[in-house]
Amino acid sequence: MSEDVWSESDTTPDAIEAALRELLRERHAANEALVPARVLNLIVVVERSWKGEIANRLERVGRYHASRTVLCAVEEGRETLDARAVIGYDENVGDGISAMHEHVEIDMGPGHLAALDTIVDPVIVSELQTMIWCPHGHHEAIDALRGMIDVVLLDSDDDDDAAAGLTGAAGLLRGAYVVDLAWLRTTPWRERLASSFAPADRRAELTELTEIDVRHRQGSRASALLLVGWLASRLGWRVEPLEPAGVGGLHGTAHCGERAIDVDLEAQEQEAPGLGGVTVSTAAGFSLTLDRARGGLRARESGHGQFRTWQILGASRGEGGILGEGVRQALLRDPTYGPALARAQELCPARAVVGAASSSGGSRDGG
Amino acid sequence: MTALRGQAEAGENPLIAGLERLPVNPTSLVIFGGTGDLAHRKLLPALYNLAHEGALPERFELVGVARRDQPDEDFRAIARESVERFSRRTPDPDVLGGLLDEVRYVPGAFDDDSVYSELGSVLRCFDEQAGRPLDRVFYLSTAPQFFPVIAAKLGAAGLSQCEHAHTRIVVEKPFGYDLASARKLNAELLEVFDESQIFRIDHYLGKETVQNLMALRFANALFEPVWNRNFIDHVQITAAEDIGIGGRAGYYEGAGALRDLVQNHMLQLLALLTMEPPTAFEANRLRDEKLKVLEAIVPPAVDQVSAMAVRAQYAAGVSGGKPVPGYLEEPGVDPDSHTETYAALRLQISNWRWSGVPFYLRTGKRLARKLTEIAVTLKPVPHLAFQSIGSVGVQPNQIILTVQPDEGVTVSLGAKIPGPQMRIRPVNMEFRYGTSFMSESPEAYERLILDAMRGDATLFTRNDEIEALWGIVDPILTAWHEDTAGPLPQYPAGSAGPAEADRLLAGERRWRRL
Numbered sequence: 007m008s009e010d011v012w013s014e015s016d017t018t019p020d021a022i023e024a025a026l027r028e029l030l031r032e033r034h035a036a037n038e039a040l041v042p043a044r045v046l047n048l049i050v051v052v053e054r055s056w057k058g059e060i061a062n063r064l065e066r067v068g069r070y071h072a073s074r075t076v077l078c079a080v081e082e083g084r085e086t087l088d089a090r091a092v093i094g095y096d097e098n099v100g101d102g103i104s105a106m107h108e109h110v111e112i113d114m115g116p117g118h119l120a121a122l123d124t125i126v127d128p129v130i131v132s133e134l135q136t137m138i139w140c141p142h143g144h145h146e147a148i149d150a151l152r153g154m155i156d157v158v159l160l161d162s163d164d165d166d167d168a169a170a171g172l173t174g175a176a177g178l179l180r181g182a183y184v185v186d187l188a189w190l191r192t193t194p195w196r197e198r199l200a201s202s203f204a205p206a207d208r209r210a211e212l213t214e215l216t217e218i219d220v221r222h223r224q225g226s227r228a229s230a231l232l233l234v235g236w237l238a239s240r241l242g243w244r245v246e247p248l249e250p251a252g253v254g255g256l257h258g259t260a261h262c263g264e265r266a267i268d269v270d271l272e273a274q275e276q277e278a279p280g281l282g283g284v285t286v287s288t289a290a291g292f293s294l295t296l297d298r299a300r301g302g303l304r305a306r307e308s309g310h311g312q313f314r315t316w317q318i319l320g321a322s323r324g325e326g327g328i329l330g331e332g333v334r335q336a337l338l339r340d341p342t343y344g345p346a347l348a349r350a351q352e353l354c355p356a357r358a359v360v361g362a363a364s365s366s367g368g369s370r371d372g373g
Numbered sequence: 374m375t376a377l378r379g380q381a382e383a384g385e386n387p388l389i390a391g392l393e394r395l396p397v398n399p400t401s402l403v404i405f406g407g408t409g410d411l412a413h414r415k416l417l418p419a420l421y422n423l424a425h426e427g428a429l430p431e432r433f434e435l436v437g438v439a440r441r442d443q444p445d446e447d448f449r450a451i452a453r454e455s456v457e458r459f460s461r462r463t464p465d466p467d468v469l470g471g472l473l474d475e476v477r478y479v480p481g482a483f484d485d486d487s488v489y490s491e492l493g494s495v496l497r498c499f500d501e502q503a504g505r506p507l508d509r510v511f512y513l514s515t516a517p518q519f520f521p522v523i524a525a526k527l528g529a530a531g532l533s534q535c536e537h538a539h540t541r542i543v544v545e546k547p548f549g550y551d552l553a554s555a556r557k558l559n560a561e562l563l564e565v566f567d568e569s570q571i572f573r574i575d576h577y578l579g580k581e582t583v584q585n586l587m588a589l590r591f592a593n594a595l596f597e598p599v600w601n602r603n604f605i606d607h608v609q610i611t612a613a614e615d616i617g618i619g620g621r622a623g624y625y626e627g628a629g630a631l632r633d634l635v636q637n638h639m640l641q642l643l644a645l646l647t648m649e650p651p652t653a654f655e656a657n658r659l660r661d662e663k664l665k666v667l668e669a670i671v672p673p674a675v676d677q678v679s680a681m682a683v684r685a686q687y688a689a690g691v692s693g694g695k696p697v698p699g700y701l702e703e704p705g706v707d708p709d710s711h712t713e714t715y716a717a718l719r720l721q722i723s724n725w726r727w728s729g730v731p732f733y734l735r736t737g738k739r740l741a742r743k744l745t746e747i748a749v750t751l752k753p754v755p756h757l758a759f760q761s762i763g764s765v766g767v768q769p770n771q772i773i774l775t776v777q778p779d780e781g782v783t784v785s786l787g788a789k790i791p792g793p794q795m796r797i798r799p800v801n802m803e804f805r806y807g808t809s810f811m812s813e814s815p816e817a818y819e820r821l822i823l824d825a826m827r828g829d830a831t832l833f834t835r836n837d838e839i840e841a842l843w844g845i846v847d848p849i850l851t852a853w854h855e856d857t858a859g860p861l862p863q864y865p866a867g868s869a870g871p872a873e874a875d876r877l878l879a880g881e882r883r884w885r886r887l
Contacts, residue, residue, distance in 0.1 A: 041805070041808055042808065043807075043808045043809070044808055044809055045808070045809060045810060073808075102778050102779045102807070103779050103805060103807060103808070104807070105807055105808045194427055196388070196392065197392055197394055197396070197427065198427075198431060199388060200386060200388035200389050200392055200396050201396035201397070201430065201431045202431055203386060203388060204386055204389075204396035204397075204398060205398055205399070205505070207505075207537070209385075209386055212386075212387070212388070237388075240387045240388050240390065241387060241388075300467040301465065301466075301467025301468045301469075301470065301471040302427065302467075302468065302471060305431065307504075310504075312504050314502070314503070314504055316431075316432060316502075316503075317471045318427070318431045319424040319425075319427065319429055319433070319468050319471045319472055320424070320425070320426065320427025320468065321425045321426075321427075321465040321467075321468045322465075337810075338393070340391045341390065341391050342390055342391030343391075
């Protein structure tokens with residue numbers, strides 16, 4: 007990958023935009039096969055001291071790069087804008103064309119955030135979808151850009167308090183489309199649960215479930231709540247706040263008509279963020295367990311006097327892949343996240359309890 | 374909530390809403406010709422990529438059937454090598470192991486009853502392990518003469534139906550050799566399988582750009598108003614290859630360009646380009662519309678063929694800077710062969726929308742470059758208020774849909790050249806998949822295998838459709854078969870094709886530059 011770079015201290019948004027345009031023009035004139043990609047603007051607001059770490063995470067998203075990334079690095083005490091614009095491209099195009107990627111870093115001070123729209127607006131490509139990601143907080147940036155952003159990327163699992171993370175997501179959902187990495191960590195599990203009940207003779211079991219047990223990494227409670235919230239919203243369960251149970255766990259009951267559904271969330275040690283396993287059962291003795299395993303999920307099914315185990319194939323996406331998926335999801339719309347989030351919020355224990363669990367357990371979300 | 378609960382009780386799956394990847398029933402997939410080239414290069418790598426993405430059914434079993442006598446382990450090693458060599462992504466060893474560890478192999482001749490008895494045992498064993506009958510997909514990736522044999526043997530062995538599970542058969546191309554053989558093959562398959570079980574594959578239909586043709590036409594109000602005889606002057610569909618026949622003389626001598634590309638891929642492109650809007654993107658609605666427009670293409674009488682079709686063979690020439698032999702000098706080719714490596718046609722569609730609009734199709738090997746495109750040329754503006762002296766002038770607008778190499782759409786427009794005079798030249802407004810979407814297009818076979826397992830026949834060819842396709846080219850094949858006087862016209866390898874093809878174009882029209 008080759009790069010053309012421009013940088014300037016104490017610069018202006020207009021100068022940055024003009025430099026980008028000139029870099030693109032020059033590169034296309036030198037090689038007509040290199041063309042600007044026009045997919046998505048991604049605005050990332052970070053602490054300047056952590057911008058390298060975020061840049062590394064963005065490097066690992068695989069093929070799902072935004073076409074123009076604007077990284078706003080906030081530094082205490084800074085009053086001027088320093089900027090660096092980079093055009094990345096692969097000159098080994100062959101007979102075809104190759105898209106250039108545009109990356110802008112702007113160092114700014116906290117005082118700039120209130121009027122961030124006046125800095126960012128000239129720099130983004132105006133007719134594209136625009137997504138914002140604030141992994142280090144700085145939510146005033148979202149407020150400032152509210153009129154120009156279409157999508158907010160966040161991670162409900164980032165908040166030490168899962169309830170607060172989910173409430174924050176719900177608040178943002180009222181003003182923009184939200185892509186939640188905690189939700190995306192549940193995707194393979196939702197797909198596999200949907201798949202497990204796809205055969206016509208199996209679907210009736212969905213209306214007879216009496217127990218769900220979700221195992222998750224400590225710090226991924228929001229993902230677990232979203233998974234239960236999804237089932238509740240899709241299957242018409244009434245839910246109420248869960249209560250602490252065991253070490254970092256939660257327990258409670260959902261209802262569907264006269265039927266009660268036991269809900270258990272268990273925090274467990276595991277390397278990868280997200281979920282570690284799910285078990286759903288019926289009173290009649292049917293039970294399906296999906297557990298994280300190498301090369302996919304390990305499935306175990308019991309009931310009707312039988313016990314079976316098999317592997318469900320699928321490569322782990324890793325956290326880089328999850329972030330890449332989050333970027334890709336900016337172009338899509340999932341109508342089931344909102345209802346799942348609402349049920350997940352209803353499942354959250356009372357705030358004081360979660361806070362207590364958090365402080366006593368020492369984990370990010372009270373585990 | 375009540376409605377959702379009602380859906381579950383009524384038998385619908387409320388969990389699939391919002392999922393990008395829809396569930397597929399647990400399935401056993403049997404590849405006849407499992408050691409062949411298509412399985413090696415395309416099918417096995419496609420299955421791996423589906424497994425990698427978690428897109429295969431939760432229970433998936435794979436069986437290879439082929440003549441070679443070898444144990445399961447050897448077939449697994451072959452499959453592993455296929456994936457490692459041809460997969461579009463680096464294999465994850467755990468996923469690959471999971472995919473191949475339980476793969477079974479059934480050796481034997483396709484007309485041997487014992488093969489089907491053994492296959493039945495293997496499939497029943499999978500069902501028992503799963504505690505339920507798995508759906509079955511039989512993928513016929515063999516030489517075409519075995520298609521009816523395998524279908525009949527599957528029927529005789531009781532494998533064409535399975536209680537409480539779906540059984541489907543996927544048939545690769547070529548589907549028939551001419552209209553009569555296609556009808557015969559249809560009849561033979563339909564003796565054993567219901568039409569809803571048969572999936573005739575044309576991998577072109579699995580390409581994203583081909584599907585995007587429908588999106589372009591029916592998701593944009595911009596194009597449909599001009600998509601008719603009032604605004605369109607003519608259409609050119611080109612499928613050019615820069616390579617020769619390679620080591621495929623045995624196949625190609627019996628096929629030729631008309632059968633190899635025109636009868637299937639190019640006529641499918643023509644049908645999608647010209648059909649009426651379907652009321653839903655659903656298999657039979659779509660195929661009904663394609664069939665209607667294919668039936669509106671009037672096949673020529675045999676004595677009219679020379680006026681509407683041109684064939685030729687590549688002669689020795691230079692390709693990519695290197696001298697290359699002519700077709701007749703290729704190993705395995707009859708020196709007196711009349712097999713065409715180039716075919717060009719002029720077709721008319723006899724309906725209200727397209728009456729009078731010529732459709733030009735051309736395909737060939739060893740042409741100047743690899744290119745598949747549809748070029749729709751609009752009629753010129755009726756009056757020009759200014760002169761265009763000193764420029765190439767005002768050209769009719771063109772809408773060009775490129776299938777390969779750079780998938781996308783180009784609209785050519787007239788624009789003023791900067792300066793004091795009103796001089797016009799064509800400029801292009803371009804949309805390229807590679808610059809507008811982040812995702813990489815999946816291989817066509819990945820989409821089609823998944824659709825076949827799911828029972829979605831939208832991108833497969835129906836029996837009446839395949840006969841309509843053959844009905845268009847059959848008189849041309851007959852005329853060419855009967856005309857064996859003298860050698861075929863030649864075109865130099867690396868050129869744009871034979872000069873004879875120019876006579877198909879009327880008036881000022883020219884073939885587009887390759």
